[in-house]
Structure formats: C-alpha cells, structure tokens
Amino acid sequence: MSSRKTYSRESEHKRRQxxxxxxxxxxxxxxIGEASIRRIAAVAGVTPGLVRHYFPDKDALIxxxxxxxxxxxxxxxxxxxxxFQGSALDKLRYFINTSLQTGVMNSHYHQLxxxxxxxTCAIPEMAEIHRESYLEFRMGCQDLxxxxxxxxxxxxxxxxxxxxxxxxxxxLDGLWLEGCLAMELFSKGLLAxxxxxxxxxxxxxxGLSEPQN
Amino acid sequence: MSSRKTYSRESEHKRRQxxxxxxxxxxxxxxIGEASIRRIAAVAGVTPGLVRHYFPDKDALIxxxxxxxxxxxxxxxxxxxxxFQGSALDKLRYFINTSLQTGVMNSHYHQLxxxxxxxTCAIPEMAEIHRESYLEFRMGCQDLxxxxxxxxxxxxxxxxxxxxxxxxxxxLDGLWLEGCLAMELFSKGLLAxxxxxxxxxxxxxxGLSEPQN
DNA sequence: GAAACTTTTATACGCTCGTACAATAACAAA
DNA sequence: TTTGTTATTGTACGAGCGTATAAAAGTTTC
Numbered sequence: 001m002s003s004r005k006t007y008s009r010e011s012e013h014k015r016r017q018x019x020x021x022x023x024x025x026x027x028x029x030x031x032i033g034e035a036s037i038r039r040i041a042a043v044a045g046v047t048p049g050l051v052r053h054y055f056p057d058k059d060a061l062i063x064x065x066x067x068x069x070x071x072x073x074x075x076x077x078x079x080x081x082x083x084f085q086g087s088a089l090d091k092l093r094y095f096i097n098t099s100l101q102t103g104v105m106n107s108h109y110h111q112l113x114x115x116x117x118x119x120t121c122a123i124p125e126m127a128e129i130h131r132e133s134y135l136e137f138r139m140g141c142q143d144l145x146x147x148x149x150x151x152x153x154x155x156x157x158x159x160x161x162x163x164x165x166x167x168x169x170x171x172l173d174g175l176w177l178e179g180c181l182a183m184e185l186f187s188k189g190l191l192a193x194x195x196x197x198x199x200x201x202x203x204x205x206x207g208l209s210e211p212q213n
Numbered sequence: 214m215s216s217r218k219t220y221s222r223e224s225e226h227k228r229r230q231x232x233x234x235x236x237x238x239x240x241x242x243x244x245i246g247e248a249s250i251r252r253i254a255a256v257a258g259v260t261p262g263l264v265r266h267y268f269p270d271k272d273a274l275i276x277x278x279x280x281x282x283x284x285x286x287x288x289x290x291x292x293x294x295x296x297f298q299g300s301a302l303d304k305l306r307y308f309i310n311t312s313l314q315t316g317v318m319n320s321h322y323h324q325l326x327x328x329x330x331x332x333t334c335a336i337p338e339m340a341e342i343h344r345e346s347y348l349e350f351r352m353g354c355q356d357l358x359x360x361x362x363x364x365x366x367x368x369x370x371x372x373x374x375x376x377x378x379x380x381x382x383x384x385l386d387g388l389w390l391e392g393c394l395a396m397e398l399f400s401k402g403l404l405a406x407x408x409x410x411x412x413x414x415x416x417x418x419x420g421l422s423e424p425q426n
Numbered sequence: 427g428a429a430a431c432t433t434t435t436a437t438a439c440g441c442t443c444g445t446a447c448a449a450t451a452a453c454a455a456a
Numbered sequence: 457t458t459t460g461t462t463a464t465t466g467t468a469c470g471a472g473c474g475t476a477t478a479a480a481a482g483t484t485t486c
Contacts, residue, residue: 004464004465004466005464005465005466007463007464007465009462009463009464010463012463015463046464046465047464047465047466048465048466049464049465049466049467050463050464050465053462053463053464
C-alpha cells in the first residue's frame with residue numbers, strides 16, 4: 001500500500017504565483033539564505049520536485065520573484081495615481097506621500113529589495129531587472145515633474161528634465177531607505193513631509209509641502 | 214612521510230585582517246553565497262580550520278567584515294576632510310564631491326553594502342551595525358550643515374537641523390545608489406554636480422554648486 | 427637543545443543544498 | 457470505462473556547507 005500525499009492539480013499561473021510568493025516570504029523571513037528550494041516548496045505547500053516543473057532552475061525562480069517584487073513596489077508607489085483627479089502639483093504630492101508611507105516604505109519591501117539587489121553580481125539577469133526597474137521608477141518621477149513644470153509654464157530642456165528626474169528619484173530612494181531601516185526613528189509622516197519639502201526645494205516650486213502653521 | 218603544508222605564523226591582527234579582506238573579496242565576487250568559510254580561507258591563503266581560531270563562528274566573521282566595510286566607506290567619504298582648510302561651505306562641497314566620486318561610489322562598495330544589508334534580518338547584530346553606521350553618516354552630514362548655516366548667521370532649531378541632516382543624507386544615499394547601479398548612465402561628475410545643486414536647494418543656500426557658464 | 431605553548435593543518439561528521447528522474451495520482455478525452 | 461496526458465510526488469545522488477577536534481608544525485622560553 002502506497003501512502004502518497006493526495007493533491008489537486010492547479011493552473012500553471014496559480015502554481016507559479018504560489019512559488020513566487022513563497023519565495024518572497026522566505027526571503028523576508030531570513031534573507032537569500034533562507035530561500036532554498038525545499039523551504040520555498042514547503043511554504044508553497046508542494047514538494048521540492050515540483051519547482052523544477054515550473055522553473056528551469058533556482059535562478060529563474062529568484063529572478064521571477066525579483067520581477068514580481070519590483071512590480072509590486074512600483075504599483076504600491078503609484079496606487080491610486082491613475083485615477084487621481086487634480087492638478088499636476090497635487091498629483092506629485094500624492095505620489096510622494098504614497099511612496100513614503102507604510103504601503104511602500106516598510107521592512108518587508110526593504111528586505112526583498114536588499115536581498116535581490118545583492119544578487120546582481122551573481123546572477124546576470126538580476127542586474128538587468130535592477131536597471132529596468134530603476135529606469136522605470138525614475139521615468140515615473142520625471143513624468144510627474146514634467147507635468148508640474150508644464151502646468152506652471154516653465155520651459156525646460158530635456159537634459160534638465162532628466163536631471164530633475166535623477167534628483168527627485170534619489171531623494172525618494174534615500175528617504176525610503178532611511179524609513180525602512182528604522183521607522184521608529186521618525187515620527188509618523190515626517191519623512192513624507194521632508195520628501196515634499198525637499199522636492200519642492202529641488203524643483204524650485206511652491207505649494208507642494210503643506211504650510212505647518 | 215607526512216606532507217603537510219608549510220606555513221609561517223602571523224600576528225593575530227594580520228590574520229584577522231586577512232580573513233576580513235578575503236571575506237570582502239568573496240562577497241564582491243559573487244554575493245553572500247560566495248562567502249563560504251572554505252572559499253574565504255582559500256582566498257586568505259589559510260586552511261578553513263584556522264577561521265574558527267580567530268572568529269567563534271561564521272556570523273562573527275561576517276559582522277567583522279561588515280563593520281570594516283562601513284568604516285572604510287565612512288573614511289573614504291571623509292577622505293581629506295579633517296585636513297581641509299576653507300570655509301564651512303567649501304568643506305561641505307568637498308565632502309559631497311568626495312562622496313559622489315569613484316572612491317566611494319563604485320560597484321564594489323555597493324555590492325558589499327547590499328549583501329551585508331540583506332542580512333540584517335538573519336543576523337541580529339547586523340541590524341545593529343546597520344543602524345550605527347547610518348546614524349554616524351547622518352551625523353556627519355548634519356555637522357557639516359550646521360557649520361554652514363552657522364557661518365551664514367542663520368539661526369536654526371535642533372529639530373530643524375536634524376531634518377536637514379535627514380534630507381541631505383537621503384540625497385547623498387540616493388545619488389550614491391544611482392551611481393553605483395550604473396556609472397555609465399551618467400557622464401563623469403554629473404551626480405556630484407546634481408548633489409551640490411540639490412543640497413544647495415534643500416538648505417536654501419547659495420554658492421555651493423559651481424556656476425556652469 | 428629540550429620543553430611548553432599556541433598557531434595552523436588536516437580530516438571527519440552530520441546536514442542541507444540543487445538537481446535529476448522514475449513512479450504515481452489526478453484529470454481530460456474518447 | 458478506458459486510455460492518454462501531465463502535474464505532482466518521492467527518492468536518490470554528489471557536492472558543499474559550518475563546525476568540531478586531534479595531530480603537527482612553528483615559535484618562544486628556559
């Protein structure tokens with residue numbers, strides 16, 4: 001009498017998604033070292049052998065999890081932005097506030113980001129993903145900045161606009177890092193407030209940060 | 214007849230340093246996964262058993278390498294700063310320029326930083342080191358800023374000064390990250406130039422970035 | 427130069443790793 | 457109901473891991 005585990009078949013999409021999520025959970029728990037095929041499979045509720053049925057090797061799974069993470073962070077930072085009604089300035093403020101609050105700025109995302117980033121030299125494809133997501137985020141910043149400047153009637157060269165994108169992106173990245181490192185070092189909303197103030201200063205615009213009476 | 218490897222004894226300090234440097238080399242080469250006791254020992258030119266003679270376990274060696282890395286980066290960012298003769302404004306400019314050029318902003322440091330950072334959730338002591346070095350760097354920024362504002366006769370509260378430190382640190386961290394990721398995306402000196410411009414804007418001072426005629 | 431001491435080597439142990447693959451259970455088609 | 461397909465399991469393999477420890481070699485002490 002055999003006593004094999006009973007199971008139910010699932011769609012390819014669900015299985016891949018389960019494995020990716022399990023990978024994220026392992027990485028969050030204990031870094032890359034925690035993300036072994038066996039542990040990932042256990043968290044996903046399948047046996048280790050199945051992983052190779054959906055991913056050619058471990059690197060492919062890690063890369064998929066990295067892509068998924070970056071997509072999630074990008075989406076979280078832009079949550080509600082498409083539907084947002086208001087001026088370009090309001091939209092930029094909304095984006096900065098969203099990016100620097102717990103939906104994006106939290107230790108889970110930081111752990112995932114740091115762990116995957118550290119593999120850019122070990123897995124060539126990771127470096128590609130890294131660069132792609134960086135440029136995507138920076139372009140997101142740049143477009144919002146462009147709309148604000150256009151709204152205010154300011155003329156600006158393409159090169160200058162790119163520089164603004166680089167600076168605003170740096171500011172948000174830096175504040176995000178600080179907040180992820182130690183949320184408890186900062187009173188709630190402080191980093192978002194500082195983000196608004198510094199972007200305002202860098203772009204030489206007014207009305208972005210709230211007057212603090 | 215035995216054929217043991219011949220060797221010469223070395224001072225504790227040299228051996229520890231060799232092992233720490235070897236650890237850094239391994240991490241630079243292929244991330245944390247590359248930094249096994251055996252490989253580290255091979256790079257350091259000793260046998261694996263010796264590692265345990267100088268470090269109680271692997272985590273201790275990794276932590277020591279992390280501390281060393283942070284010390285090196287901090288020193289590299291402040292290279293020549295103590296001996297620097299000039300106004301507080303010149304000193305701040307010097308610091309920003311140094312921090313955003315290849316002595317500090319390079320892929321090796323980035324690889325080390327990212328790899329070690331990713332272990333903050335796996336090795337408790339790493340989180341401590343992370344926070345310590347973050348605060349040390351931020352305080353460095355803050356002190357430079359304070360001197361500039363004092364030089365210009367600007368009154369400022371302690372809280373406001375801290376906010377400046379947080380913002381300047383975020384800017385430098387963010388630009389450093391961008392540069393490490395892909396130096397070739399930026400023309401030489403661009404990020405330092407943008408660093409000067411944005412810090413100038415954030416602090417609402419003048420004369421930090423060069424006029425670009 | 428013999429003895430004591432400590433650095434260093436060398437080997438072994440138990441574990442986990444990524445991968446490979448044959449057996450089998452679940453489901454779809456006929 | 458039978459047959460065919462494939463998603464899934466379970467086991468095996470070789471390699472590398474961190475650690476422990478006894479033996480040996482280098483150095484110092486007397």
